[in-house]
Amino acid sequence: xxxxxxxxxxxxxxxxxxxxxxxxxxxxxxxxxxxxxxxxxxxxxxxxxxxxxxxxxxxxxxxxxxxxxxxxxxxxxxxxxxxxxxxxxxxxxxxxxxxxxxxxxxxxxxxxxxxxxxxxxxxxxxxxxxxxxxxxxxxxxxxxxxxxxxxxxxx
Amino acid sequence: xxxxxxxxxxxxxxxxxxxxxxxxxxxxxxxxxxxxxxxxxxxxxxxxxxxxxxxxxxxxxxxxxxxxxxxxxxxxxxxxxxxxxxxxxxxxxxxxxxxxxxxxxxxxxxxxxxxxxxxxxxxxxxxxxxxxxxxxxxxxxxxxxxxxxxxxxxx
DNA sequence: CAAAAGTATACTTATATTATAGACTTTATA
DNA sequence: TATAAAGTCTATAATATAAGTATACTTTTG
Numbered sequence: 001x002x003x004x005x006x007x008x009x010x011x012x013x014x015x016x017x018x019x020x021x022x023x024x025x026x027x028x029x030x031x032x033x034x035x036x037x038x039x040x041x042x043x044x045x046x047x048x049x050x051x052x053x054x055x056x057x058x059x060x061x062x063x064x065x066x067x068x069x070x071x072x073x074x075x076x077x078x079x080x081x082x083x084x085x086x087x088x089x090x091x092x093x094x095x096x097x098x099x100x101x102x103x104x105x106x107x108x109x110x111x112x113x114x115x116x117x118x119x120x121x122x123x124x125x126x127x128x129x130x131x132x133x134x135x136x137x138x139x140x141x142x143x144x145x146x147x148x149x150x151x152x153x154x155x
Numbered sequence: 156x157x158x159x160x161x162x163x164x165x166x167x168x169x170x171x172x173x174x175x176x177x178x179x180x181x182x183x184x185x186x187x188x189x190x191x192x193x194x195x196x197x198x199x200x201x202x203x204x205x206x207x208x209x210x211x212x213x214x215x216x217x218x219x220x221x222x223x224x225x226x227x228x229x230x231x232x233x234x235x236x237x238x239x240x241x242x243x244x245x246x247x248x249x250x251x252x253x254x255x256x257x258x259x260x261x262x263x264x265x266x267x268x269x270x271x272x273x274x275x276x277x278x279x280x281x282x283x284x285x286x287x288x289x290x291x292x293x294x295x296x297x298x299x300x301x302x303x304x305x306x307x308x309x310x
Numbered sequence: 311c312a313a314a315a316g317t318a319t320a321c322t323t324a325t326a327t328t329a330t331a332g333a334c335t336t337t338a339t340a
Numbered sequence: 341t342a343t344a345a346a347g348t349c350t351a352t353a354a355t356a357t358a359a360g361t362a363t364a365c366t367t368t369t370g
Binding site for chain 2: 326335337339
Binding site: 003004005006007010011014015018041042043083087091092093094095096097108109110111114115116117118120121122124125128129131132133136141142144145148149152 | 158159160161162165166169170173196197198238242246247248249250251252263264265266269270271272273275276277279280283284286287288291296297299300303304307
């Protein structure tokens with residue numbers, strides 16, 4: 001069963017963006033990373049990652065440089081890129097059912113949409129998910145990671 | 156794309172359970188419904204619904220009566236059946252990624268699970284979804300439906 | 311011009327979902 | 341007791357999707 005789940009594409013894309021955000025903040029080197037670098041570090045099939053990063057680039061979340069010494073880097077500060085943006089590009093709308101989607105609404109054929117109890121519950125679910133993903137930036141993620149890391153070191 | 160979504164199986168199953176819950180509370184007839192009745196009312200392919208109801212029955216959420224005048228009915232009061240129970244039977248674990256699943260944990264292979272930022276965010280998502288589904292009973296759903304209906308009638 | 315790196319698209323393989331079909335069992339009742 | 345109504349069970353077809361692989365191309369640097 002693969003429902004209510006993050007796809008591998010989504011997972012890999014999110015991981016890659018997080019790594020790029022880490023790299024951008026640590027001040028080392030010109031904050032650009034190559035596909036190969038990311039794929040090795042995160043154990044992601046390189047050719048698959050290639051597609052994913054390209055998609056994120058075409059969606060405006062990444063910039064790239066071709067040729068020798070090229071690579072990918074965030075198009076904006078990590079604080080201005082949310083998990084929701086990344087997720088939607090790679091996995092589509094957040095809503096568990098189309099009739100509650102803000103981005104891709106479609107009627108779902110229940111006799112009375114206005115009073116449909118399932119729709120209401122799924123709307124709550126959508127809002128809960130979107131509330132988290134749209135309010136968590138890459139900077140939030142890397143900050144939390146750093147906090148956890150510090151906590152472990154200190155114990 | 157079918158990610159982060161309710162399956163048709165899940166949708167149909169939830170709808171059927173809600174209809175059965177409505178039927179149980181409205182006092183009319185012996186609160187039992189036939190597959191055909193449900194499938195017509197909710198526009199669900201009858202043979203598909205058959206499988207779904209059987210699954211829910213084998214999981215202990217429904218009881219049935221065979222033969223002439225038979226049908227399905229809720230195994231417990233609508234207030235004691237949650238959307239989370241139904242969902243998990245039909246669509247599996249709620250967690251968007253296995254490493255944050257309470258019901259079906261598996262490591263997801265990130266180098267350090269303890270400080271993985273993606274895992275942390277997805278754990279929030281899981282808890283948000285489970286919080287809603289596990290705290291919404293069929294009775295809650297039918298009550299909300301009735302409230303909405305009353306509101307429409309009164310305007 | 312050669313090598314490094316991203317761009318673009320097509321294809322393969324595997325698996326899951328969404329049904330549909332058909333034969334079987336139980337029960338009520340004419 | 342025969343028949344029809346209703347659920348049970350299992351197999352299978354049709355379709356869709358995901359995940360990954362392959363290949364050719366373009367841009368850039370030195």
